[in-house]
Amino acid sequence: xxxxxxxxxxxxxxxxxxxxxxxxxxxxxxxxxxxxxxxxxxxxxxxxxxxxxxxxxxxxxxxxxxxxxxxxxxxxxxxxxxxxxxxxxxxxxxxxxxxxxxxxxxxxxxxxxxxxxxxxxxxxxxxxxxxxxxxxxxxxxxxxxxxxxxxxxxxxxxxxxxxxxxxxxxxxxxxxxxxxxxxxxxxxxxxxxxxxxxxxxxxxxxxxxxxxxxxxxxxxxxxxxxxxxxxxxxxxxxxxxxxxxxxxxxxxxxxxxxxxxxxxxxxxxxxxxxxxxxxxxxxxxxxxxxxxxxxxxxxxxxxxxxxxxxxxxxxxxxxxxxxxxxxxxxxxxxxxxxxxxxxxxxxxxxxxxxxxxxxxxxxxxxxxxxxxxxxxxxxxxxxxxxxxxxxxxxxxxxxxxxxxxxxxxxxxxxxxxxxxxxxxxxxxxxxxxxxxxxxxxxxxxxxxxxxxxxxxxxxxxxxxxx
Amino acid sequence: xxxxxxxxxxxxxxxxxxxxxxxxxxxxxxxxxxxxxxxxxxxxxxxxxxxxxxxxxxxxxxxxxxxxxxxxxxxxxxxxxxxxxxxxxxxxxxxxxxxxxxxxxxxxxxxxxxxxxxxxxxxxxxxxxxxxxxxxxxxxxxxxxxxxxxxxxxxxxxxxxxxxxxxxxxxxxxxxxxx
Numbered sequence: 001x002x003x004x005x006x007x008x009x010x011x012x013x014x015x016x017x018x019x020x021x022x023x024x025x026x027x028x029x030x031x032x033x034x035x036x037x038x039x040x041x042x043x044x045x046x047x048x049x050x051x052x053x054x055x056x057x058x059x060x061x062x063x064x065x066x067x068x069x070x071x072x073x074x075x076x077x078x079x080x081x082x083x084x085x086x087x088x089x090x091x092x093x094x095x096x097x098x099x100x101x102x103x104x105x106x107x108x109x110x111x112x113x114x115x116x117x118x119x120x121x122x123x124x125x126x127x128x129x130x131x132x133x134x135x136x137x138x139x140x141x142x143x144x145x146x147x148x149x150x151x152x153x154x155x156x157x158x159x160x161x162x163x164x165x166x167x168x169x170x171x172x173x174x175x176x177x178x179x180x181x182x183x184x185x186x187x188x189x190x191x192x193x194x195x196x197x198x199x200x201x202x203x204x205x206x207x208x209x210x211x212x213x214x215x216x217x218x219x220x221x222x223x224x225x226x227x228x229x230x231x232x233x234x235x236x237x238x239x240x241x242x243x244x245x246x247x248x249x250x251x252x253x254x255x256x257x258x259x260x261x262x263x264x265x266x267x268x269x270x271x272x273x274x275x276x277x278x279x280x281x282x283x284x285x286x287x288x289x290x291x292x293x294x295x296x297x298x299x300x301x302x303x304x305x306x307x308x309x310x311x312x313x314x315x316x317x318x319x320x321x322x323x324x325x326x327x328x329x330x331x332x333x334x335x336x337x338x339x340x341x342x343x344x345x346x347x348x349x350x351x352x353x354x355x356x357x358x359x360x361x362x363x364x365x366x367x368x369x370x371x372x373x374x375x376x377x378x379x380x381x382x383x384x385x386x387x388x389x390x391x392x393x394x395x396x397x398x399x400x401x402x403x404x405x406x407x408x409x410x411x412x413x414x415x416x417x418x419x420x421x422x423x424x425x426x427x428x429x430x431x432x433x434x435x436x437x438x439x440x441x442x443x444x445x446x447x448x449x450x451x452x453x454x455x456x457x458x459x460x461x462x463x464x465x466x
Numbered sequence: 467x468x469x470x471x472x473x474x475x476x477x478x479x480x481x482x483x484x485x486x487x488x489x490x491x492x493x494x495x496x497x498x499x500x501x502x503x504x505x506x507x508x509x510x511x512x513x514x515x516x517x518x519x520x521x522x523x524x525x526x527x528x529x530x531x532x533x534x535x536x537x538x539x540x541x542x543x544x545x546x547x548x549x550x551x552x553x554x555x556x557x558x559x560x561x562x563x564x565x566x567x568x569x570x571x572x573x574x575x576x577x578x579x580x581x582x583x584x585x586x587x588x589x590x591x592x593x594x595x596x597x598x599x600x601x602x603x604x605x606x607x608x609x610x611x612x613x614x615x616x617x618x619x620x621x622x623x624x625x626x627x628x629x630x631x632x633x634x635x636x637x638x639x640x641x642x643x644x645x
Contacts, residue, residue: 024545032544093544292598345620347602351601376606377617381590381628390631392645393617394638452470453554454644456525457637460630 010100011040012072015048015058025049032093036100047072047103052079053089054156070106072099233386235307235420236352238360242407251418253361257313260357264426265352275442276324276332284309287324287332292345296336300344310356347427351383354426360415362403363422373400373434378427388412392420400434469528475550475609476519476535477578478559479570483592483623484518484535487559491629492521493532549580555636558616559590559623560605563597568608575612582614586639590621591631 012029014022029037040046052058052075061071065350067456071084078086085102087095121435196401218226255261262279263286270277270290279286286297299306324332362368374396380389391410395401403421407414431437476484490580519535550556558574560567571589575582591605600608605618617635621628637644 028544071624289598291601293564293601293603294598347620377619377635379602379618379620381619381625381631390634390638391642393641394635394644397615397617398642452472452525452531452635453641454528455529456523456531457634457644459523459525460637 007104007381009034009036009038010103011044011046012037012049013040013042013045013047015050016054016055016060017049017051017074018054021054023050028093028096033096037096045069046107049074050378051075070103070460072096138196232384235359236355236384236386237415238358240360240415242414251361252364253358254364255354255357255422257316258357259310259312259319260353260426262314262319262321263353267346267350269321269323273323276329278322278324278328280320281309281318288346290346295344295346295349296332296342297344298339298342300342301349301356306353307356310353330351345382347379348382348384350426351378351423354422355386355419358419358422360419361422364427366421368404369402370432371400371402371434372421373397373431373437374424374429375431375437376429378424378429383423386416386419388416389420392417393424396420400431400437469530471530471532473532473534473549473553474555474557474636475553475578475581476533476557477546477574478536479561479564479574481564482559482561483590483621484507484559486623486630487557487590487621487629488519488521488533488535490624490626491523491633493524494522521540532569546577550578553581553585555585555640556582556587557590557632557636559592559621561593562591562600563593565603567600571605571608572612575609575614586636587614587616588632588636588639589616589618590623590628591618592621592623594620595622 014025018026026039036087048071048073050057050073052061058075058079062079069083071081073079073081073084073086074089074091075086083106085099085106087099091270176281211244243251245251255264255384259281262281266277266279266286266288268358270288274290276290277288279288281299284297284299286295286299288295299309344392374393377393377397380393388410391412392406395406395410401409403417404414407417410417421430476487512586519533521533523531524627525531531554534553536546536549547604552603556578558571558578560570564570578587589605589609591602594602602618602620609616609618617639619632619635621632623629
């Protein structure tokens with residue numbers, strides 16, 4: 001809080017600033033910053049606040065030499081202007097307050113400037129003024145604000161800098177084209193050569209397509225959609241009923257006997273070696289790009305042939321794994337450029353492959369009574385969801401548990417939890433030793449939503465039971 | 467009958483899709499305060515959000531969830547504490563084409579630390595279709611390093627479904643028992 005001996009505010013005028021920015025600064029000055037700044041008339045103004053990014057501002061102030069008073073310059077780049085304090089964008093209340101203090105230093109130490117501000121005022125500002133939240137708490141800022149240079153004893157004052165260390169100004173000037181890389185991580189300059197990388201259906205340049213949450217459908221359409229979804233869920237999660245005998249053959253499978261075993265092994269190898277790995281599964285080739293989290297193959301997971309392929313047991317020597325040479329990598333790059341439709345998200349491909357083969361069963365070696373943990377959530381917007389999948393993730397990520405316990409707590413069929421386990425394990429998201437997982441359980445957030453959270457959740461699902 | 471109002475905050479670097487995400491999910495035509503970018507920001511984006519974006523999800527007749535997007539240029543951090551007051555959670559959008567996404571992540575999680583600690587956060591990675599690296603595993607590891615545990619989803623801010631998944635993730639993080 002401010003003491004009774006708090007210094008008076010610095011009287012400023014806002015110059016060369018857009019209406020929006022002006023409104024926000026005025027909002028700041030009338031609230032949090034009202035002990036630090038006040039907006040005055042020309043005759044009483046001690047300093048200007050100028051936005052150098054405003055069109056024409058820099059030329060106006062630098063070339064026309066209009067500054068008769070010190071300025072707080074707001075801009076992304078340091079303009080190296082005299083008799084000023086530079087506040088680098090992004091702005092923060094802390095930086096603005098320190099700028100006021102620095103200006104008061106300038107006013108105090110500069111003989112050419114008439115100011116009623118005392119040195120002790122400036123010092124008081126630095127010591128006493130801290131940015132306040134509306135509720136009175138000190139604001140926690142990620143940015144580290146540098147104290148302005150104080151060696152401004154002469155009339156000519158160098159520009160002090162207040163720069164965020166959390167994010168450099170340069171961060172704002174990078175461009176997509178100059179930073180982009182091709183499939184295999186090499187820098188490329190042309191943006192157009194990237195445009196075909198899109199894995200999803202939308203590309204970033206496309207115009208947003210807005211659909212209502214509950215788009216009206218005919219009864220037939222609804223029924224068809226429900227039937228299609230249920231069929232797919234059966235393919236992914238099976239149809240097993242809950243049972244207490246989890247050693248039964250129909251509930252167990254050996255991943256290594258199927259394509260998924262080869263796939264997870266190849267992904268592991270690719271990640272460890274940081275090289276592109278190919279699974280040769282005649283007549284198909286599946287390429288794994290570990291850095292880009294992509295798979296390139298003509299064998300898409302949505303096809304009927306893939307379902308059959310994933311269910312077929314593999315024979316010894318039937319599928320080979322090898323790391324691509326540089327020549328092969330070059331050829332692959334060319335192929336990917338020509339056939340972007342065969343590029344798949346690695347996470348999505350692994351997830352669906354794993355679910356299709358497991359069909360709600362659990363791996364033969366899995367100890368059903370052992371607690372395991374979910375280290376990270378899968379990327380839900382890119383994987384095939386099934387009923388309750390997000391709820392399983394939330395509960396399991398919250399605290400380690402056995403699969404049966406989770407199904408009981410959520411009051412859902414076990415096959416969905418088993419299916420989720422398989423998918424998450426294929427993605428490497430499961431920690432089999434829960435002691436290794438940092439404690440995820442934090443104190444529950446202050447419940448501000450109550451039943452509203454539940455209703456919003458249902459609203460977003462729009463009838464989807466997941 | 468009194469109206470129950472809650473807030474969800476969207477934040478992230480310039481061009482990360484905050485405005486678009488709110489447009490995608492809002493029940494009303496969102497109020498945006500974009501203006502022509504007059505500074506270095508224009509190299510990334512023609513328009514930028516100066517004050518904030520605003521949208522609404524009407525949950526029921528007397529319940530609304532307000533969606534606020536922070537200014538893209540992060541010019542006015544004093545707006546952030548005002549925006550987050552009373553919020554139920556944070557959606558942090560990361561633009562994967564930026565120069566140093568780790569620094570971005572560090573910056574925003576640091577800036578909203580108090581709010582994240584009190585509530586919950588979910589991270590949405592945008593523009594992965596243009597730039598595949600860093601990948602989603604990198605973000606997960608970075609969050610570990612920074613001491614945060616939050617869902618990370620690759621999303622397209624123009625897709626209502628993707629933005630809906632983000633919000634669902636946030637709600638389930640707040641209350642894993644929600645159904």
